[in-house]
Amino acid sequence: MNSPVLITGASQRLxxxxxxCLLEQGHHVVVTYRTPRSSITMLExxxxxxxxxxxxxxxxxxxxxxxxxxxxxTYRGVIHNASDWAxxxxxxxxxxxxERMMMxxxxxxxxxxxxxxxxxxxxxxxxxxxxxxxxxxEIGSEKHMAYAASKASLHNLTLSFAKKLAPQVKVNSIAPAxxxxxxxxxxxxxxxALKKSLLEIVPGAKEAVKAMNYLFDSDYITGQxxxxxxxxxxx
Numbered sequence: 094m095n096s097p098v099l100i101t102g103a104s105q106r107l108x109x110x111x112x113x114c115l116l117e118q119g120h121h122v123v124v125t126y127r128t129p130r131s132s133i134t135m136l137e138x139x140x141x142x143x144x145x146x147x148x149x150x151x152x153x154x155x156x157x158x159x160x161x162x163x164x165x166x167t168y169r170g171v172i173h174n175a176s177d178w179a180x181x182x183x184x185x186x187x188x189x190x191x192e193r194m195m196m197x198x199x200x201x202x203x204x205x206x207x208x209x210x211x212x213x214x215x216x217x218x219x220x221x222x223x224x225x226x227x228x229x230x231e232i233g234s235e236k237h238m239a240y241a242a243s244k245a246s247l248h249n250l251t252l253s254f255a256k257k258l259a260p261q262v263k264v265n266s267i268a269p270a271x272x273x274x275x276x277x278x279x280x281x282x283x284x285x286a287l288k289k290s291l292l293e294i295v296p297g298a299k300e301a302v303k304a305m306n307y308l309f310d311s312d313y314i315t316g317q318x319x320x321x322x323x324x325x326x327x328x
Contacts, residue, residue, distance in 0.1 A: 096167040096216045097121040097142070099209075101201070102175030104130045106273060107225065110298035111172060111305050112136055123164055125157065125175065148175055148201035149193050157201075158208045168212045170221040170309065173202040173247070180237045191239035198243035199250065206254055214261040221263050221309055224251050225301075228270035228322050248318065255316030263315040267304045270322035271295055291324030 103112040103124035109132050115122045116139045125146040126133050137143050142164055146157035177197045184190040206222060213220040227244040234241040248266055255264040271286055274295055278286075287293045304319045320326070 095119075095121050096169040096220075097123045097165050098170040098172065099123045099125075099161060099168055099205075100172045100174055101125045101146070101148070101205075102127070103136065104128060104133050107269070107298050107301045108172075108174035109136070111174070111302055112141060113139070114302045114305070116140055120169065121165075123161065125161075127175070146175075148197045149177070150196065151200075154196075154201050154204055158205060161205070162208060162212070166212060167215045167217075168209055168220065169216050170223070171205065171209060171213070172223045172225065172305065173205070174225045175201065176225070177240075178237070179240060181239065182236065187239070191242065194239040194243035195246065198240075199246035202247060203250055206250075206258075210258065210262075213258065216261075219263055219312065220261060221265070222254060222258070223305060223308055224248070224264075224266045226251070226266045226268045226318065228268055228320070228325060230268060231326075251318065252316050259315060263308070263311070265308050265314060265316070266318040267301060267308070268318050268320050268322070269301060270325045272300055272321060273297055289325055289328060290322060291327055294323060296321075296323075 098115055098120050100108055100112045102108045104126035112122050112124050122141045124136055124141050124143050127147055133143050144160050147153040175197060179190060224247050226248045229241040230245040230248045251264055251266045258264055274283060300321050304321060
């Protein structure tokens with residue numbers, strides 16, 4: 094069996110579409126999920142190895158790492174997509190909020206990358222790590238301050254791991270702005286959101302898939318961020 098690609102948080106949206114694409118390409122894919130969904134059964138039926146994992150505590154991260162390492166001695170790639178979109182107004186305990194955001198978006202990727210270093214470096218050919226960061230890592234967010242700070246930490250880990258794991262492993266980030274609307278978003282919100290970028294479209298998860306494929310196919314890109322924001326930084 095070929096060395097698998099691990100995708101965390103693959104039960105919905107970008108992670109689900111990226112996992113499905115890799116399966117269609119013939120990769121062995123290992124996916125983690127927090128909440129059981131029919132999409133996970135679909136991925137499993139297509140050949141994915143699935144495991145339930147929660148990255149919000151140290152103990153849960155330890156358990157996930159043990160399970161991931163037991164699946165394969167080598168890994169072709171890791172895509173850190175697991176995410177928690179929490180905001181300050183919904184939390185009475187701000188300390189716990191930023192702790193949880195850092196645990197999911199920075200500490201879990203940091204520890205998984207270190208734990209899989211030998212497995213990635215032992216892969217035939219170059220391996221890849223992709224950190225799914227966010228447009229707000231560079232501009233901040235008054236509504237999602239802890240979230241933005243944790244994604245900025247993940248961006249910095251891209252730079253550090255690119256140095257540490259070269260030349261065997263390429264390490265890059267994909268930083269999306271709005272790629273998909275949520276179910277229930279009303280027309281007024283959609284119109285306002287579209288005006289935030291120069292291109293005035295919401296392109297869908299396929300943009301993340303294109304970026305993933307580009308990074309996997311490249312022989313000469315590491316320590317970089319692909320910004321998927323439609324020119325939003327220029328508005």
